[in-house]
Amino acid sequence: MIQVKNLSYGYNKSPVLIDFNFIEIEPKIIGLWGRNGAGKTTLMSLLAGHFKPTQGQIEILGKEPYDNLAALENICYIQENHPFGQNWKMEDVLKFGRYFHPNWDQKFAEYLIELFELPLSKKVTKFSKGMKTATQIVLGLASNASVTILDEPTNGLDAVKRKQFYDVLLESYETNPRLILLSTHHIEEIQPLCESLLVVHNGRVLLNEDMEVIREKGIILSGDTSSIKEIISNSKVIESTNIRSTQKVMLDETISNEWKKIAKDNNLLIEKATLQDYLINVTSQNKLEVGE
Numbered sequence: 001m002i003q004v005k006n007l008s009y010g011y012n013k014s015p016v017l018i019d020f021n022f023i024e025i026e027p028k029i030i031g032l033w034g035r036n037g038a039g040k041t042t043l044m045s046l047l048a049g050h051f052k053p054t055q056g057q058i059e060i061l062g063k064e065p066y067d068n069l070a071a072l073e074n075i076c077y078i079q080e081n082h083p084f085g086q087n088w089k090m091e092d093v094l095k096f097g098r099y100f101h102p103n104w105d106q107k108f109a110e111y112l113i114e115l116f117e118l119p120l121s122k123k124v125t126k127f128s129k130g131m132k133t134a135t136q137i138v139l140g141l142a143s144n145a146s147v148t149i150l151d152e153p154t155n156g157l158d159a160v161k162r163k164q165f166y167d168v169l170l171e172s173y174e175t176n177p178r179l180i181l182l183s184t185h186h187i188e189e190i191q192p193l194c195e196s197l198l199v200v201h202n203g204r205v206l207l208n209e210d211m212e213v214i215r216e217k218g219i220i221l222s223g224d225t226s227s228i229k230e231i232i233s234n235s236k237v238i239e240s241t242n243i244r245s246t247q248k249v250m251l252d253e254t255i256s257n258e259w260k261k262i263a264k265d266n267n268l269l270i271e272k273a274t275l276q277d278y279l280i281n282v283t284s285q286n287k288l289e290v291g292e
Contacts, residue, residue, distance in 0.1 A: 001027070052066045060075055236252040
């Protein structure tokens with residue numbers, strides 16, 4: 001469905017994506033995570049055909065998206081602050097949705113409008129942040145595009161509306177399986193929905209793994225400093241803090257019964273890092289040495 005080969009792109013001779021490779025051939029919900037400036041927005045814009053790659057190749061369902069209307073019919077890219085016409089109301093959003101997306105589901109769009117309690121007669125530009133986000137969700141999910149890209153789709157939504165979004169996202173995906181790419185900083189909330197995670201760092205693919213694998217990564221050990229030093233010499237330390245003779249470290253390791261036994265045998269506490277903390281530390285440019 002998506003094939004990205006040796007992709008490079010930059011602005012004003014400054015590289016943003018460098019030798020980027022990513023292939024996904026099956027319908028799937030994919031999380032997209034990276035720090036600010038990592039290249040996520042540029043990647044999504046390239047996938048949506050907004051820019052032409054400097055080098056390399058992008059194919060969506062076998063077609064290059066840039067300047068290709070036949071390819072763009074299969075793509076729906078909802079930006080974080082999606083551009084709507086100054087005078088648009090919901091009926092205009094639905095009209096343009098039907099026009100640009102051949103698989104548009106009008107009934108589902110109307111259901112989402114009612115679910116998110118969106119006014120029909122008010123201009124979208126006058127909506128609150130949460131209402132604008134809900135409008136973007138309507139456009140993205142009702143498009144039924146084979147490749148649907150949602151950038152920060154929960155920004156401005158309260159807890160109730162976020163839960164509603166997660167529910168309708170799964171409902172839409174189960175009814176019409178397709179590739180849905182979710183870019184978010186709130187990885188803890190969306191990770192139960194995602195089947196895999198793509199992590200972008202410094203313009204490259206850092207991680208591209210099944211979610212069930214990556215959510216088990218990141219071990220936190222705490223206890224006597226000398227005991228910790230003895231057992232982690234062959235592991236990558238991605239975070240370390242010291243308080244007197246006690247140390248707490250996060251390792252780039254997968255939690256396992258073996259590690260639990262090692263911790264128990266050395267009188268150390270062991271716990272699983274949150275996915276968010278693990279990703280923040282694994283993308284840190286600081287190189288920590290034990291004892292720092």
